[in-house]
């Protein structure tokens with residue numbers, strides 16, 4: 001479970017990105033985070049990933065308060081949290097297989113675990129046949145599948161997706177959303193920040209809307225609610 005309790009984030013230049021927000025996300029939920037540019041969505045995601053620290057309030061992930069996490073506890077947090085971005089962020093000189101296996105090497109998995117798990121997760125995203133390809137040889141949709149495989153390979157409880165369909169055409173975006181839906185059905189909690197109105201309206205998942213650093217809407221089967 002993820003708990004934000006009266007969380008504020010004020011950056012060093014004085015801009016308030018989040019202003020006293022509270023919500024919780026249960027295990028297994030699928031949540032869209034929406035709102036205009038500059039609303040605070042990326043900041044929320046950075047707090048989850050512990051890339052930024054809250055100025056006030058508490059961010060609690062599976063019972064652990066991450067605000068004051070010690071340096072040596074961060075790898076555990078990261079391991080339990082897969083992340084995908086709009087721009088895929090694959091390593092260009094590594095193959096598909098290596099991009100995914102590298103994520104296991106970093107967390108100290110054994111060679112045996114890697115040999116077993118990487119093919120499984122590549123198969124899950126439908127890319128077994130591209131294992132030896134390099135990112136530059138793949139379409140955008142395929143690259144995002146690799147990023148998803150990498151995010152999932154350590155079996156995280158949470159998948160954080162920051163605008164994951166932003167660089168994809170509508171059909172490919174749709175396929176990625178179907179994959180995310182499958183991943184969610186297998187038990188992974190998904191938190192996705194997005195501007196993709198059609199996707200949000202069609203999926204009928206929980207929607208948290210942020211404006212000017214505050215939650216203005218939190219609906220169980222919500223809609224995007226803005227003109228794009």
Ligand code: ADP
Pocket residue numbers: 011012013015016017035036037038039040041042043044
């Ligand atoms: P969104 O992802 O919804 O576009 P952000 O979380 O990126 O919103 O930004 C929220 C607010 O915080 C904006 O006013 C933005 O200018 C400010 N902000 C974001 N990151 C930083 C930063 N590193 N330093 C200073 N201000 C920032």
